[in-house]
Amino acid sequence: MKKLTLTADITVYPDIESLPDAMGDLMRGAVTAREKAYAPYSKFKVGAALLLEDGSVVYGNNQENAAFPSGLCAERVAVFHAGATHPGKTIKALAITAASELRAVTEAIAPCGGCRQALAEYEYRQNSPIAVYFMGDRSEVYLAASVKELLPLVFTKDDLLNK
Template sequence: MKLINITSELELYDALEEMPQDVFDLMQKAFDARDNAYAPYSQFNVGAAILLENGEVVIGSNQENASYPSGLCAERTAFFYAGAKYPGVRMKKVAISAKSLKHAVAAPVSPCGACRQVMAEYEVNQEENIELYFMGETGKVLKAKSVKDLLPLIFDRNIL
């Protein structure tokens, strides 16, 4: 038996105001998307904004359904829309924000496993890292330089 150590390095910022202007602006678009989420069951709104290499910004918000598995997370909504509207255009940065209608969310909220897998597929296909910035409603912001920082043992086309 051999022990393997897998580590990820993330950057933690105390507040959104510490971010570069382009990330600040992108997160503002994630806030707008978050505020338009359809989340009547969880009352947990999530917004995502993707900056593409052509300068376009694509947004997504979580969309729930009474048949819970039929809903979709904000990140996948945005990624699938970007893939459909701008096929082949690289994704540079993603900003994600979450807000509960029940309590304050001041800690960063990271993407779920399914969203990480979807983001990994796009990152592998474009052969270029996608930066991820995520936060709650307020407070600290986490930055990952690559989806691989959140999902180090990705399952991708190279395995098939």
């Protein structure tokens, strides 16, 4: 038997104003997207903004449904929209922010497992890292330089192949 220890490197910024200008703008775009989220059941709104290699920005927000498994997270709305409307464009960065109508969100909210896997697929496919910035509505901003920092034992198409 052996023990495997996994670590993640996360950079922490005190607030949006501390981010580099382009990333601050991206996060402010995610805040705007968050405000447009459809979350009547959880009252937990999430916004996402993707920066593409050509400078384009694609937005997403969570979309709930009374049949709960039918909803979709903000991150996947954004990344799937980018894949559909900007095929082949490299994703450089993702900004995510969450807020609740029921309480202050004072801790950075990372993507859920399903979103991490979807983001990892794009990162793997483009063969370059996607910087992931995430925050609550009243929190520090966390930066993971790559999805691999958030999902170190990622499942990829290589796992499906007999290598």
